Amino acid sequence: MTRPRSSRSRTPKRNDSPRLRKWLGWALKLGLVGLVVLAGFAVYLDAVVQEKFSGKRWTIPAKVYARPLELFVGLKLNETDFLQELGALGYRREGSVSGPGAVAVSGNTVDLNTRGFQFYEGAEPAQRIRVRFSGDSVAGLSRADGSDLAVARMEPLLIGGMYPAHNEDRILIKLDEVPPYLVDTLVAVEDRDFWTHHGVSVKSIARAVWVNASAGQLRQGGSTLTQQLVKNFFLTNERSLSRKLNEAMMAVLLELHYDKKDILQAYLNEVFLGQDGQRSVNGFGLASQYFFSQPLSELKLPQVALLVGMVKGPSYYNPRRNPERALERRNVVLDVLAEQGVITQDQAAIAKKAPLGVTSQGSMANSSYPAFLDLVKRQLRQDYREEDLTEEGLRIFTSFDPILQFKAESAVTETFKRFTGRKGIDETETAMVVTNPETGEVQALVGSRDARFAGFNRAIDAVRPIGSLVKPAVYLTALERPSQYTLTTWIQDQPFSIKGKDGQVWTPKNYEGDSNGTIFLYQGLARSLNLSTAKLGLDLGVPNVLKTLERLGVQVDWPAYPSMLLGAGALSPMQVATMYQTIASGGFNTPLRSIRSVLAADGQPLKRYPFQVQQRFDPGAIYLLQNAMQRVLREGTARSVYSQLPSSLTLAGKTGTTNDSRDSWFSGFGQDLLAVVWLGRDDNGKTPFTGATGALQIWTSFMRKAEPLPLDTPKPDNVVMAWVDPRTGQGSDASCPGAVQMPYIRGSEPAAGAGCGTNPENPAGQVMDWVRGWLN
Numbered sequence: 015m016t017r018p019r020s021s022r023s024r025t026p027k028r029n030d031s032p033r034l035r036k037w038l039g040w041a042l043k044l045g046l047v048g049l050v051v052l053a054g055f056a057v058y059l060d061a062v063v064q065e066k067f068s069g070k071r072w073t074i075p076a077k078v079y080a081r082p083l084e085l086f087v088g089l090k091l092n093e094t095d096f097l098q099e100l101g102a103l104g105y106r107r108e109g110s111v112s113g114p115g116a117v118a119v120s121g122n123t124v125d126l127n128t129r130g131f132q133f134y135e136g137a138e139p140a141q142r143i144r145v146r147f148s149g150d151s152v153a154g155l156s157r158a159d160g161s162d163l164a165v166a167r168m169e170p171l172l173i174g175g176m177y178p179a180h181n182e183d184r185i186l187i188k189l190d191e192v193p194p195y196l197v198d199t200l201v202a203v204e205d206r207d208f209w210t211h212h213g214v215s216v217k218s219i220a221r222a223v224w225v226n227a228s229a230g231q232l233r234q235g236g237s238t239l240t241q242q243l244v245k246n247f248f249l250t251n252e253r254s255l256s257r258k259l260n261e262a263m264m265a266v267l268l269e270l271h272y273d274k275k276d277i278l279q280a281y282l283n284e285v286f287l288g289q290d291g292q293r294s295v296n297g298f299g300l301a302s303q304y305f306f307s308q309p310l311s312e313l314k315l316p317q318v319a320l321l322v323g324m325v326k327g328p329s330y331y332n333p334r335r336n337p338e339r340a341l342e343r344r345n346v347v348l349d350v351l352a353e354q355g356v357i358t359q360d361q362a363a364i365a366k367k368a369p370l371g372v373t374s375q376g377s378m379a380n381s382s383y384p385a386f387l388d389l390v391k392r393q394l395r396q397d398y399r400e401e402d403l404t405e406e407g408l409r410i411f412t413s414f415d416p417i418l419q420f421k422a423e424s425a426v427t428e429t430f431k432r433f434t435g436r437k438g439i440d441e442t443e444t445a446m447v448v449t450n451p452e453t454g455e456v457q458a459l460v461g462s463r464d465a466r467f468a469g470f471n472r473a474i475d476a477v478r479p480i481g482s483l484v485k486p487a488v489y490l491t492a493l494e495r496p497s498q499y500t501l502t503t504w505i506q507d508q509p510f511s512i513k514g515k516d517g518q519v520w521t522p523k524n525y526e527g528d529s530n531g532t533i534f535l536y537q538g539l540a541r542s543l544n545l546s547t548a549k550l551g552l553d554l555g556v557p558n559v560l561k562t563l564e565r566l567g568v569q570v571d572w573p574a575y576p577s578m579l580l581g582a583g584a585l586s587p588m589q590v591a592t593m594y595q596t597i598a599s600g601g602f603n604t605p606l607r608s609i610r611s612v613l614a615a616d617g618q619p620l621k622r623y624p625f626q627v628q629q630r631f632d633p634g635a636i637y638l639l640q641n642a643m644q645r646v647l648r649e650g651t652a653r654s655v656y657s658q659l660p661s662s663l664t665l666a667g668k669t670g671t672t673n674d675s676r677d678s679w680f681s682g683f684g685q686d687l688l689a690v691v692w693l694g695r696d697d698n699g700k701t702p703f704t705g706a707t708g709a710l711q712i713w714t715s716f717m718r719k720a721e722p723l724p725l726d727t728p729k730p731d732n733v734v735m736a737w738v739d740p741r742t743g744q745g746s747d748a749s750c751p752g753a754v755q756m757p758y759i760r761g762s763e764p765a766a767g768a769g770c771g772t773n774p775e776n777p778a779g780q781v782m783d784w785v786r787g788w789l790n
Contacts, residue, residue, distance in 0.1 A: 072182075072184060072186070072283070072284075073182070073404065073405035073406075074184065074186065074405065074406065074407030074615060075175040075176050075177045075183055075403075075404050075405075075407070076175060076176040076394075076402075076403045076404070076406070076407070076408040076409070076410055077172055077174075077175050077407075077408070077409050077410065078172070078173050078174045078175060078176070078387060078390055078410045078412060079170035079171065079172055079173065079409065079410065079411050079412065080170050080171040080172075080173050080412060080414040080415065080416050081170060081411075081412065081413050081414060081415055081457075081610070082131075082133070082167050082168055082169065082170040082411075083096075083099060083167070083168040083170075084165055084166070084167050084168075085143075085145060085152060085155055085165065085166045085167070085168070086152065086155060086164065086165045086166075087152055087153065087154060087155055088151060088152065089151060089152040090150060090151055090721070090723070091147075091150070091151065091152055092147060092149070092150045092151075093122060093124065093147040095417045096124065096145065096147070097117075097119065097124070098417065098420065099168075099171070099416055099417060100117055100124075100126065102171055102307075102416055103168070103169065103171055103307075104303070104306065104307030104308040104309075105117045105126065106308070106312075107119065110125075111125050111126060111127050111142060112127075113127055113312070114127050114128070114129045114130075114140045114309075114311070114312060115127065115129055115308060115309065115312045122146060122147045122148065122153075123144060123145070123146050123147075124144070124145045124146075124147070125142070125143075125144050125145075126142075126143060126145070127140065127141070127142045127143075128140055128141055128142075128143060128166065128168060128169065129169050129309065130169075131167075131169040131170070132613070132617045133167070133411070134411060134610075134611040134612075134613055134619050134622065138167050138169070141157065141158075141166070142157065142158035143155065143156065143157060143158070143163060143166050144156045144157075144158070145166075150721060170411065171416050172303070173382060173383050173386070173387070173412075173414055173416075174382060174383060174387045176387075176391060176394075176403045176404055177293055177404060181292045181293040181294060182293070182294050182296055183293050183294065183295065183296060183300055184283055184284075184295075184296040184297040184299060184300045185297065185299035185300045185303060185310075186283055186297070186299060186407070186615075187279075187282060187283060187297065187298065187299040187310055188279065189275055189278060189279045189282070191310065191311050192282065192298070192310060192311070193310060193311055193312065193313045193314075193318060194315075195315050195318050195319075195351070195356065195357070196282075196298065196310075196313075196318050196322070197278065198351070198356045199318055199319060199322045199347065199351055199356065200239070200278075200281075200282075200322050200325075201239070202350055202351055202354050202356055203322055203323070203325075203347055203350055204239055204242070204322070204325060205238045205239040205240075206354070207238070208238065208239050208240075208274070208278075209274060211238060211240075212266060212269050212270075213238065213240045213241070213262070213265035213266040213267075213268060213269040213270075214238060214240075214241065214262045214265055214266060215238050237261075238265065239277070239278065239281050240265040240268055240269055240277055240281075241261050241262065241265045242281065242285070243265075243268070243277060243280055243281045243284060243285075244261050244264045244265050244268060245261055246284050246285065246286060247280070247284055248264060282297060282298050282299075283296070283297040283298075283299065284296060284297060285297060285298070285325055286328055287300075287301040287304075287321065287324055287325070287328050288301060288304060288305075288324070288328045288329075288332065289328070289329070290304060295328075298310055298321055301321055301324075302317075302321070305320075305321070305333065305334075305372045305373065306371060306372060306373065307373045314368075315348075315357070315361065315365045316344065316348075316365045316366075316368040316370075316371070317371060319344045319345075319347040319348050319351070319365065320333060320340060320343075320344040320347075320370060320372075322347055323340070323343040323344050323346065323347040324340070324343070326343070331343045333370045333372045334372060334374075337370055340370060341370060344366075344370070345366045348362040348365050348366055349362060382466070383414070383419060383459075383465075384461065384466065384467065384468035384471070385445075385459040385460060385461030385462070385465075385471050385473050385474075386412075386414055386419070386456070386458070386459040386608065388461070388471045388474065389456060389459060389471075389473075389474060389588075389608050390410060390412055390608050390609060391403070392474070393607065393608055393609055394410065394609065394612075397621065398612075406614070406615060407614075407615030408612055408613065408614060408615065408620070409612070409613040409614075409615070410609060410612055411609070411610045411611045411612070411613070412608050412609055412610060413450070413453075413455035413456055413457055413607070413608055413609075413610060414456075414457065414458070414608070415448075415457040415458060418448055418457045418458040418687075418720060419448075419457075419458040419459075421458075421716055421719040421720050422446050422448055422458045422460050422689075422716055423460060423465040424715075424719060425446075425712050425713075425715035425716035425719060426444055426446065426460055426463055426465070426712055427463075427465075428715060429711050429712045429715050430444075430463055432711070436702045437702055438695070438699070438700065438701055438702050439702065441695050441696075441697070441699060442463075442693055442694065442695055442701050442702075442703075443462060443463055443472060443476075443693070443694060443695065443696055444460065444462070444463045444472070444691065444692060444693050444694075444709075444712065445460060445461055445462070445472035445473040445476055445587045445691070445692045446458070446459070446460035446473065446587070446689065446690065446691050446692075446712065446716070447459055447473050447587045447588055447590075447591040447689065447690045448687065448688070448689045448716075448720075449591055449595060449606060449687075449688045449689075450686060450687070450688070451595060451598035451599045451683055451685070451686065451687070451688045452599060452686065453604065453625050454595055454599075454604030454605060454606050454607055454625050454626075454627075455606075455607060455608070455610075455625070456591075456606055456607065456608045457687075459473050460473060461473045461474070470696070472587070472692070473586070473587045473588055474586055474587075474588050475586060476586055476587065476692065476694070476696075477584045477585060477586050477589075478584050478585070478586075478672070478676075478677045478692065478694055478698075479581055479582055479583065479584050479672045479673075479676075479677055480581045480583065480584065480585050480590060480670055480672075480677075480679060481580070481581035481670035481671050481672040481677060481679055481705065482542045482544075482580070482581055482651075482668060482669060482670045482671060482679075482705065483581060483585075483590055483593075483594075483668055483669075483670035483679050483681055484563070484578070484579070484580070484581040484583065484670075485539055485542065485547050485580075485581070485668065486539065486594075486597060486639055486643060486668055487559055487562045487563045487566060487593075488547055488550060488551045488554070488559050488562075488579055489535065489536075489538070489539045489547075489550070489639060489642060490562055490566075490597075490631070490635060490636070490639050491551075491554050491558055491559050491562045492535065492550060492554055493635040493638045493639055493759075494562075494631070494632060494635045495554075496634075496635075496758070496759035496761065496762035497761075497762065499535060500535065500638075500756075500758055500759070500762050500763075501534065501535055501536040501638055501641065501642060501756055501757070501758070502534050502535065502536070502738060502743035502756060502764070503534070503535045503743075504532050504533070504534065504535075504743070505532070505533060505534075505535050505538060505546050505549070505550055506531070506532060506533075506545075506546060506549055507524070507529055507530040507531060507532075507533050507538065507543050507545045507546035507549075508529050508531065508545060508549075509521070509523075509529055509545060510522075510545070510548075510549060512552065512576055514575070514576070520576050520577060522544045522545060522548045522576075522580060523544060523545070524543055524544050524545055525542070525544065525671065525704075529545055530543065530545075530546070533546060534743060535550070535642075536641070536642040536645055538550065539642045539643070539645075539646065539650075539668075540642060540645040540646050540648075540649055540650030540651075541650050541651060542646075542650065542651045542668075542669060544580055547579060547580065548576065548579050548580055551576070551579035552576060552579070556574040556575070556576060556578060556579060557574045559578070559579060560572055560574060560578065563593070565596075565603070565630045565631065566592075566593045566596045566597070566603070566630070567592040567593055567595065567596050567603050567605070567630075568585065568589055568592065568593050570583065570585065570589075581670060581672065587690045587691075587692050588606065590679070590681055590690045590692075591606060591681070591688065591690045592605070592606055594668075594681045594682075594683065594688055594690065595688060596630060596631070597636060597639060597640065597643070597683075598640075598666075598683040598688050599627075600633050600636050600637070600727055601629060601630055601631030601632065601633050601635070601636040602627050602628065602629050602630070603627070603628045603629075603630045604625055604626065604627050604628075605626055607623055607625065609623045610622070610623055611623065632730075632732070632759075633730035633732070633733075634730045634732040634733045634759045634760075635759070636727075637727060637729065637730055637733050637757060638733070638757055638758075638759070640666050640725065640727055641756075641757055643666035643667060643668060643682075644664060644665070644666045644725065646666070646667055646668055646669070647665055647666065647667060647682070651669045651705065651706050652667055652668075652669050652680065652682070652706060652710055654706065654710065654714070655710070655714050655717075658714050658715075658718055659714065659717060659718055662724070663684070663722075663724050664684070664724040664725045664726070665682055665683065665684050665717070665722070665724070665725060666682060666683060666725055667680060667681055667682020667683065667713070668680070668681055668682070669704070669705030669706050669709075669710055670705045670709075671703075671704040671705045671706075674700045675700055675701050675702070675703055675704055676694060676695070676698055676699065676700055676701065677692065677693070677694045677701075678692070678693040678694065678701060678703040678704060678705050678707070678708030678709040679691070679692055679693075679705050679709050680705050680706075680709035680710040680712075680713045682713055682717075683722075683725065684717070684722030684723055684724060684725050685722065685723035685724060685725050685726050685727075686722055686723045687717070687720055687722035687723075689713055689716055689717070691709040691710075691712045691713045691716075692709060693708040693709050693712070729757070732759055732760050733757050733758065733759060733760065734757070734758055734760050734763055735755045735756070735757055735758075736755065736756060736758055736763040736764060736766075737750070737753045737754070737755055737766075737767075738753065738754060738755075738756050738764060739752070739753065739767065739770075740752055740753075740754050743764065744764055744767055745763070745764035745765045745766045745767040746766075746767040746770065747766070747767055747770060749770075750767070750770035751770065753770075
């Protein structure tokens with residue numbers, strides 16, 4: 015007999031169906047809402063992906079380049095300096111020239127294959143050339159076929175950049191510019207299914223899980239190249255499930271919209287490959303320059319393998335800090351390439367024997383030439399916004415000369431080594447400005463005795479009393495009055511005092527504390543005599559001397575105190591260089607400049623900076639002043655120069671020393687080089703140097719290395735040469751014993767002498783014996 019079911023057991027059956035349906039309904043609704051939310055989120059992510067990836071993908075700092083070295087027959091350049099610049103450019107020394115960036119040396123002949131470069135004027139093609147040297151100049155320049163070449167322009171050295179706040183940097187490259195094996199190596203090591211997956215590779219994830227489980231530790235990741243790009247380009251390094259899901263979704267969206275090659279090119283430019291101080295090294299283009307000092311297109315298989323191997327851990331495999339670890343990782347990459355058939359086992363074996371080949375330090379460091387880069391930035395900010403300089407990828411071409419910079423730095427280093435042991439030398443600092451007198455271009459700049467110091471730029475910002483460097487302005491003011499003053503005018507070097515409007519008495523003294531009576535005007539400048547200079551300046555009028563300084567290019571508001579005649583006024587080394595630039599260029603004022611031209615990131619010309627010139631002085635007066643300044647080095651305070659330099663090298667300049675030897679100065683020039691050197695202490699303390707024993711020593715060392723052309727200013731039309739008696743300054747005959755030629759503004763020269771003796775009626779006859787003794 016069947017037992018009937020109780021009503022209690024049947025009730026749940028009747029109620030289960032509505033509850034289940036209700037639960038399923040809610041689940042369906044929640045699922046639909048979730049899908050809608052997910053779809054909305056996907057739409058949002060899609061917009062983010064397209065907006066950034068299709069727009070300006072990167073903010074690129076402005077790149078600053080040195081002057082390009084232009085080769086031609088007759089150029090003053092020796093083989094050693096040329097090879098040094100090629101080394102800085104990352105040229106490879108090889109037995110024979112095999113391609114761009116290669117150089118071979120045989121005796122006095124250098125064969126090389128230049129790299130093409132986009133200049134302001136247009137593209138310069140890569141070409142094979144031969145350069146032959148003879149002594150200190152280029153004796154021959156030809157093409158690969160032996161035909162003569164008029165001019166060959168080398169690519170300029172990249173000397174730094176102007177970085178945004180996040181200090182991220184890269185050199186953008188195109189996929190067709192990459193070297194052989196780079197793409198194959200990257201895909202083989204990081205994402206072998208790259209060409210077939212759609213952003214996320216289930217196969218790669220499964221393989222990573224298997225490898226990691228088998229090893230018992232994390233050995234391999236499952237992220238595709240697309241996912242890595244998304245993480246670096248859009249997301250952060252946060253380790254979370256939500257970030258990983260975002261990464262996967264955005265990777266799929268990225269591949270829906272963009273070609274694989276476009277994604278790969280973006281990866282090559284985005285991937286992080288190192289840290290240079292506060293600046294990150296992003297992309298293979300910059301990494302190639304940073305680690306090898308070579309363009310990416312020139313890298314060989316071992317170098318490519320090293321960079322690709324570093325993707326796994328740029329810090330862990332840094333070849334400079336961890337060379338053994340980096341070498342092991344590079345060889346693992348080479349083995350992977352051989353296993354996958356990208357290269358042969360023999361190629362892998364040969365490549366594994368190659369050294370890492372990295373340079374000792376990053377060639378792209380933004381602190382390589384901090385003083386000069388500081389000058390460039392200041393001049394650029396007059397025409398460009400800060401964001402233009404840090405984000406738009408501008409290319410700045412400058413007048414910077416790497417060869418002269420190296421020689422300036424060497425002169426500073428070597429001279430300070432010789433100074434070792436002198437009291438106070440450890441606290442003594444220096445600055446140096448090197449310009450071209452004919453163009454006003456700044457060619458080298460030293461802002462500290464530590465040339466890599468990126469702080470206080472003493473070449474621009476150290477405003478210090480200039481001492482006797484002001485004296486040429488006093489004598490120029492006089493020489494502009496040829497009816498009153500010539501180089502052989504007699505002036506007085508005797509003690510005197512003058513009371514100022516404030517009641518203070520000013521009593522100048524010569525450095526040695528002596529006085530010299532009656533002297534020639536040029537001797538006051540050559541011997542840097544304070545008494546005669548001050549008396550002359552007072553006779554001329556202090557305001558007139560200050561006007562001369564202003565015409566020389568010194569824009570300062572100095573009070574018309576008598577002490578200004580002896581250098582109480584303060585200038586920076588750059589301002590001094592501006593002043594002496596006008597003297598060196600024959601009276602033509604040329605504002606100092608460091609920038610030649612600016613290109614946009616796409617190579618379009620933006621702005622040129624041609625040199626400006628304005629005649630400020632009569633060429634005749636400047637010619638006479640230069641003659642007196644040559645005597646500073648021949649017979650005056652800087653005569654020690656010719657114990658180190660050839661006596662045939664005509665140079666001009668002036669020493670400067672301030673009270674208590676707190677500042678040591680020298681400014682001097684040849685035909686093609688002007689250099690200003692300052693030594694002093696930041697706290698304005700005493701130094702153990704005068705202008706002659708301090709700054710002049712650095713200047714002389716630099717000129718010995720730089721080998722300037724001798725000063726050869728053409729004689730102006732209003733200048734005549736006259737034979738004079740060196741004892742009296744009277745006109746003489748060329749045949750008279752000891753007669754010398756002196757320049758005069760036409761009409762101010764002494765009358766030709768009737769004989770060869772001293773005129774007894776000359777009022778200066780009483781000092782002739784003294785003058786004769788001094789000259790001898």
